Amino acid sequence: MAHIVIVGAGLGGMPAAYEIRELLGKEHRITVVNSTDYFQFVPSNPWIAVGWREREDITLPIEPYLTRKGINFIAQGVTHIDAPGNQVTLADGQTLAYDYLVITTGPKLAFSEVPGAGPVASGGGGFTHSICSVDHAQAFFADYQKFLENPGPVVIGAMPGASCFGPAYEFAFILDTDLRRRKLRNKVPITYVTSEPYIGHLGLGGVGDSKSMLESEMRNRDMKWITNAKTTRVEEGKLFVTQLDDLGNVYKEHEVGFKLSMMLPAFKGVDAVAAVPHLCNPRGFVLIDEFQRSKAYRNIFSAGVCVAIPPVETTPVPTGTPKTGYMIESMVGAIAHNIAADLAGLPAEDKGTWNAICLADMGDTGAAFVALPQIPPRNVNWFKKGKWVHLAKIAFEKYFLRKIRKGNSEPVYEKYVLKALGIVRLTDRAK
Ligand SMILES: Cc1cc2nc3c(=O)[nH]c(=O)nc-3n(C[C@H](O)[C@H](O)[C@H](O)COP(=O)(O)OP(=O)(O)OC[C@H]3O[C@@H](n4cnc5c(N)ncnc54)[C@H](O)[C@@H]3O)c2cc1C
Numbered sequence: 001m002a003h004i005v006i007v008g009a010g011l012g013g014m015p016a017a018y019e020i021r022e023l024l025g026k027e028h029r030i031t032v033v034n035s036t037d038y039f040q041f042v043p044s045n046p047w048i049a050v051g052w053r054e055r056e057d058i059t060l061p062i063e064p065y066l067t068r069k070g071i072n073f074i075a076q077g078v079t080h081i082d083a084p085g086n087q088v089t090l091a092d093g094q095t096l097a098y099d100y101l102v103i104t105t106g107p108k109l110a111f112s113e114v115p116g117a118g119p120v121a122s123g124g125g126g127f128t129h130s131i132c133s134v135d136h137a138q139a140f141f142a143d144y145q146k147f148l149e150n151p152g153p154v155v156i157g158a159m160p161g162a163s164c165f166g167p168a169y170e171f172a173f174i175l176d177t178d179l180r181r182r183k184l185r186n187k188v189p190i191t192y193v194t195s196e197p198y199i200g201h202l203g204l205g206g207v208g209d210s211k212s213m214l215e216s217e218m219r220n221r222d223m224k225w226i227t228n229a230k231t232t233r234v235e236e237g238k239l240f241v242t243q244l245d246d247l248g249n250v251y252k253e254h255e256v257g258f259k260l261s262m263m264l265p266a267f268k269g270v271d272a273v274a275a276v277p278h279l280c281n282p283r284g285f286v287l288i289d290e291f292q293r294s295k296a297y298r299n300i301f302s303a304g305v306c307v308a309i310p311p312v313e314t315t316p317v318p319t320g321t322p323k324t325g326y327m328i329e330s331m332v333g334a335i336a337h338n339i340a341a342d343l344a345g346l347p348a349e350d351k352g353t354w355n356a357i358c359l360a361d362m363g364d365t366g367a368a369f370v371a372l373p374q375i376p377p378r379n380v381n382w383f384k385k386g387k388w389v390h391l392a393k394i395a396f397e398k399y400f401l402r403k404i405r406k407g408n409s410e411p412v413y414e415k416y417v418l419k420a421l422g423i424v425r426l427t428d429r430a431k
Contacts, residue, residue: 002343003029004306005088005098007078007273009034011042011400012304012328013104017071018407019336020102024343030071031096033088034077037062037075037204040134044397046171046361048137049262050144051179055134055233060404069407078105078272083279083297088272100339103286103302104332107132107267114159116234118265127234128155128261131171138173142261151184152259155239157193160230161266163320164305165202168194168264169214169367170360177363185222191256192218192225193241193263195317199225200383203322204356205312205376207369208383214367217385226254230317231263239263244316266322269306278358281308284356291348292335301339303331303352312375320376325400359393366390 004020006013009032017032024030038059047053066073074096080089087097109132111118111125118124119136129143130136158165158171172192179185196202199218200210218225228244228251239261241254268274269284278296280286285308287295292307294300305328309321330352338348356371366389372380402408 001149002099003031003097004100004102004339005096006030006032006102006104007034007081007088008104008106008304008306009039009066009073009323010104010106010304012106013102014039014062014404015329016102016104016303016332016344017066018069018403019306019332020070020339021069021407023336023340024047026070028343031074031098032062032066032071033076033078033090034062035075035077035091041397041401041404042132042134042313043393043400045131045134045137046167046174047170048134049129049131049140050174051141052174052178057133058401060401065405079131081272081276081279083276085215086299088107091225094246100342101297101300102335102339103300103306104304105270105273105306107305108270108284110161110266110268113161113266114231114233114263117159117231117263122154124265125234127236128239128263130265131167131262132264140260143260145314145324147260148182148184150259151179151187152187153257155193155256155258155263157191157226157229157231158195158264160193160195161318161320162264163203163250163267163322164264165194165196165319166322166324166358166360168192168262170362171262173217173221173360173362176223177407190221190223191258192223193229193231193239193256194225194227195229195231195315195319196227197246197315197317197319198227201227201315202369203312203319203357204369204371204374207356207371208381210383211368213383213385217362217367226256228316229254234261234263245384246316248316259377266318267305267408272304283308285309285324290351291338292331292352293338293348299336304328304333307331319356322356322358324356325396327352327354327374330354359389359396361390361393364390368392 044058076090089191120126129140200214239256245251274284286302332349334352339352369383
């Protein structure tokens with residue numbers, strides 16, 4: 001009987017475990033391995049960073065929920081994957097043999113690519129913050145509380161090679177809302193510095209009217225911006241930026257001063273995955289076919305931020321394509337069906353829809369986009385703003401955390417609300 005090992009228990013790994021459990025008979029074993037013993041709902045980190053959420057609100061212990069569903073859990077990092085030998089090595093040296101390996105390890109945060117950037121504990125220089133993990137968001141909040149006593153300029157944005165722009169905008173707007181509520185916004189000039197070629201590009205070549213809507217929102221909130229920004233280094237209180245023109249030539253050099261900064265880094269694949277021969281592209285992202293299956297190893301599947309997706313278009317400063325939660329779940333659904341098919345001796349035929357859906361909170365209102373498919377021209381391509389998005393984002397958090405607790409792989413919210421928007425997770429064959 002088969003042993004399925006899932007490495008990484010984040011937004012992709014947890015639903016993968018539940019869906020595979022639901023589809024496979026009890027004779028098959030499932031083991032989840034994660035470097036921490038808790039699950040964190042990453043999309044809520046911007047709220048942690050301004051104190052609108054506590055750590056306990058968005059983290060859950062993994063073990064009890066998986067055990068209840070008959071899934072084994074090991075809280076350890078995987079240090080080595082022996083793909084030809086079908087086994088993984090864990091941090092304590094023990095090995096785990098598998099029949100199928102599902103890689104959902106998310107990103108390695110590449111702070112070290114820009115000298116001075118990112119938290120020291122994550123390989124960075126210590127001068128900018130991040131909200132990519134709950135620990136990082138809490139570190140921002142600690143500094144933010146000191147900053148509020150003596151406020152000054154803030155820089156928010158995304159480094160060269162970044163792919164996750166939605167949370168950078170979201171965080172800029174949330175911080176603006178929080179400062180306005182505290183009546184301190186007048187003391188805090190905010191500059192948005194991004195590798196995107198224009199505001200609203202989002203790593204997707206824009207979605208609907210995202211350019212003019214986000215520009216207008218930033219103007220209304222008194223934010224300045226620098227696009228095509230290649231941040232080259234950070235020193236205490238200073239971001240050094242080479243701004244390129246649309247042809248990729250140097251347009252202007254900037255030295256942007258700040259008292260507090262949050263810059264999202266570029267992503268890479270995590271070391272243990274990136275080191276497997278023939279598995280990944282040069283940045284360590286897993287090369288997969290349309291069925292989420294490794295091109296090199298037929299019993300390895302992968303989903304989430306760790307998979308290789310080509311950029312939607314070439315930009316003067318490199319940008320990547322975002323991988324959002326719903327897209328990740330569509331990948332996971334395909335993996336569960338394809339492993340079940342493989343075990344039954346049938347061909348793997350299920351494909352995720354890879355629809356890009358993003359809900360970005362702005363504190364009091366919000367912006368949502370839907371890009372179906374993600375590469376233009378699209379069948380559905382809209383970007384809308386409204387208070388409903390702020391509420392939908394809160395609902396997304398509550399439903400996702402409930403789903404992790406209950407072990408449902410596709411609860412009501414997704415089945416009915418998203419279906420009503422014309423959004424489904426698997427391509428036609430699987431419906
Ligand atoms: C700040 C932020 C906000 C976001 N907001 C949204 C949003 O609002 N909506 C949306 O749709 N998307 C959002 N995203 C994008 C995306 O949905 C998230 O990044 C999501 O967490 C990605 O899921 P994942 O499973 O690929 O990776 P993760 O959720 O990061 O999970 C990866 C897991 O693998 C584990 N791991 C890593 N290496 C190893 C190893 N060697 N051994 C064992 N375990 C390992 C990690 O500990 C982690 O638990 C956001 C991203 C960020 C960074």
